[in-house]
Amino acid sequence: MALKKSWVASANDPESDFPLNNLPYGVFSVCGRRRCGVAIGDMILDVSGLGPAGVFEGGNWNAFMALGPEAWANFRSEITAMLADGAAPRPLERQAEATMHMPLNVAEYTDFYAGRHHAENMGEILRGTNGLPANWLHIPIGYNGRASSVVVSGAPIHRPLGQLGAGRFGPSEKLDIELELGAIVGTGSPMGQPVTTTEADEMIFGFVLLNDWSARDIQGWEYQPLGPFQSKAFATSISPWIVTKAALEGFRTSTPPRDMPLLPYLHEGKPSLYDIELSAYLGTDQISRTNASRLYYSAAQQLTHHSLCGCPMRVGDLLGSGTISGPTPAEFGSLMELSWNGEKPLTLSKGETRTFIEDGDTLTLKGHAQGDGFRIGFGACTGTILPAINTPEWAK
Numbered sequence: 060m061a062l063k064k065s066w067v068a069s070a071n072d073p074e075s076d077f078p079l080n081n082l083p084y085g086v087f088s089v090c091g092r093r094r095c096g097v098a099i100g101d102m103i104l105d106v107s108g109l110g111p112a113g114v115f116e117g118g119n120w121n122a123f124m125a126l127g128p129e130a131w132a133n134f135r136s137e138i139t140a141m142l143a144d145g146a147a148p149r150p151l152e153r154q155a156e157a158t159m160h161m162p163l164n165v166a167e168y169t170d171f172y173a174g175r176h177h178a179e180n181m182g183e184i185l186r187g188t189n190g191l192p193a194n195w196l197h198i199p200i201g202y203n204g205r206a207s208s209v210v211v212s213g214a215p216i217h218r219p220l221g222q223l224g225a226g227r228f229g230p231s232e233k234l235d236i237e238l239e240l241g242a243i244v245g246t247g248s249p250m251g252q253p254v255t256t257t258e259a260d261e262m263i264f265g266f267v268l269l270n271d272w273s274a275r276d277i278q279g280w281e282y283q284p285l286g287p288f289q290s291k292a293f294a295t296s297i298s299p300w301i302v303t304k305a306a307l308e309g310f311r312t313s314t315p316p317r318d319m320p321l322l323p324y325l326h327e328g329k330p331s332l333y334d335i336e337l338s339a340y341l342g343t344d345q346i347s348r349t350n351a352s353r354l355y356y357s358a359a360q361q362l363t364h365h366s367l368c369g370c371p372m373r374v375g376d377l378l379g380s381g382t383i384s385g386p387t388p389a390e391f392g393s394l395m396e397l398s399w400n401g402e403k404p405l406t407l408s409k410g411e412t413r414t415f416i417e418d419g420d421t422l423t424l425k426g427h428a429q430g431d432g433f434r435i436g437f438g439a440c441t442g443t444i445l446p447a448i449n450t451p452e453w454a455k
Contacts, residue, residue: 060309062433064144067151069100076427076436077101082138083300083437084120084265087157093118098300098438099142102151110134119163120301124245124264125374131245131264135305159299161211162267163243163375168209168295169365170239170271170379171201173356175315177382180396185279196319199356199364201381204271205292209377211299212440218418218447219293220454221277228454230447231274231290233401234416237382238339238392238424240351241269241297242358244376251369256327259362262372266307266358268298268337268424268440269379275395275415295379298424298440306435310334310428312352314360324363331357333428337383339392340423341416344407346397349383349390351426418446 063079064071070078077083077098087096087103095115096103107115111130114122123130140146172178175191183189194200210216218230245264248254254262271291278290313330335351356364361378384392391397394415398404401414416422421443427436 061431063139065099065142066144066146066148067100067102067142069102070142072100073432073434075100076434076438078433079139079142080430080433081302081306081435082135082142083302083306085162085300086119086160087152088160089152089157093160095120096152097138098154099151101154103154103157104138104142104149104151106138109137119161121164121375124163124243127246128261131303132305135303159211159213161209162299162301165206165209165377166373166375168204168206168377168379169201170204170291170381171199171356171361172381173199173354173361174381174383174392175355176353176386176390177384177392177396180384180391184395184400196317197321199361201361201365202286204295204379206377208293209295209297212296212438212442214296214442215445216272216294216296216442217445219274219277219289220447220450221274221289222280223276224280229450231277232415233275234444235273235275235394236339236416236422237271237273238337238347238349239269239271239382240335240337240380240426241267242362242378242380243267243301244362244372244378245374247374247376248366248372250371252366253324253369254363254366254372256325256331256359256363259366260329260331260359262362263304263358265301265303266333267301268426268437270296270422270424270440270442271379271382272296272442273393273395275400294442296440296442297377298437300438302435302437307333307335307428309430310435314357315355324367325360327357327359331359335426335428337392337424337426340425341407341413342421346405347390347392349385349392351380351383353383353385353390354380416444418444420444
C-alpha cells in the first residue's frame with residue numbers, strides 16, 4: 060500500500076497524520092457554527108453540503124454513522140475522488156484556525172481492561188503478585204463509565220476531589236493517565252440479541268485515542284467490591300478526529316496466542332487488532348511508546364462480549380481498550396506503572412521529577428499506523444490538569 064496523492068500539497072508529506080489514505084472525520088468551527096469536516100493534510104474539507112440530505116445538520120457524525128457500512132464506503136469513495144490528485148480544487152479551512160469539538164454524541168461509554176502487561180503490572184503493584192484475575196484469560200473485563208464526562212482533546216481537566224482512604228478527603232494526590240484506543244460503535248443492536256465477532260467488526264465505525272484519566276488513590280479505596288467509580292468518572296479525553304476502520308484495514312494484525320482457549324463466541328474470523336504506534340508525553344517529554352497490537356482482546360471481541368447478555372448497543376457507543384502497555388518499562392501506558400506507584404520517580408528533561416500528575420501538567424497522547432511513505436495518524440489527544448475546585452463547606 061503506497062501513498063495516495065492529493066491536490067492538497069500538505070497531504071503528500073510522509074510525516075502528515077492526514078494523507079488521502081486517511082480522511083478522518085471530525086467537527087470544527089471557524090468563527091461560527093459547528094460543522095462536520097474531513098482532515099486532509101493541514102486543511103479541513105467542510106462536508107456540510109455532501110452526503111445524504113441533512114445527515115450532517117446535527118453537528119456531529121451520529122446520523123451518518125447510523126446509515127451503516129454501505130453508506131460509509133460510498134461516502135469515503137466520494138471524498139477520496141474529490142480530494143485526489145487531478146480533481147478540481149475546492150474551498151478548504153485551515154486546521155490551525157479551527158476549533159475542534161466532540162466528533163460524536165457519545166451514547167454510552169464502557170472501558171475495558173484488555174492489556175495483559177498492564178493487568179499483570181497492576182497486580183504486582185497492588186497485590187504483590189503479577190498473577191492475573193482468575194477470569195482475565197477467559198473474558199474481556201470491563202466496567203460501565205460515564206458518557207457525560209467524555210470530552211474532546213484540549214478540554215481542561217480539574218483535579219478530582221474524593222475519599223482517599225478511611226476518614227481522608229481531599230484532592231487526588233495520585234492523578235494518572237491511561238494510554239488507550241477507543242472504538243466507536245457506528246450501528247447498534249437490539250436488546251436481547253447478541254452479536255458475533257464478525258457482526259461486531261462490521262458495527263465498528265472507527266477509532267480515537269483515549270485517555271482514561273484515573274485518580275489512583277480514590278480508586279484504591281473504592282474499587283472493592285464493584286470496581287472503579289468516582290476515580291474514573293470525572294473525565295475521559297478523546298482525540299478530535301475519528302480514524303475510520305476503512306483507513307486502518309491494511310494494518311490489521313492478529314491477537315496473541317491464548318494461554319487458555321476462548322469460548323467459541325469469542326473466536327474471530329480475521330485479525331482484528333491493529334498495528335498502531337502509540338506514545339504519551341508529559342509536556343514535551345515522551346514518557347511512553349507502545350503499540351495497540353499489545354492488546355489481548357480486540358474491540359470486536361469486547362463488543363461481542365458486551366452484547367452477549369442481550370445488552371443493546373447504540374450508535375455512538377464508545378469502548379475503551381484499557382491501558383495499553385508493553386513488556387518493558389519504556390512501554391508502560393500509565394504513570395502508576397512508569398513510577399511503580401511512586402517508588403521510581405521519572406526524571407524529565409529539565410531535571411524535574413514526577414511520580415503522578417501535578418497541577419499545570421499537560422499530558423498528550425499520539426498515535427499513527429505507519430505505511431509505505433505515509434502514515435494514518437490520529438492527531439493529538441491533550442489535556443491540562445487544573446487545580447481541584449474549592450472544597451464546599453458542607454464537604455469538609
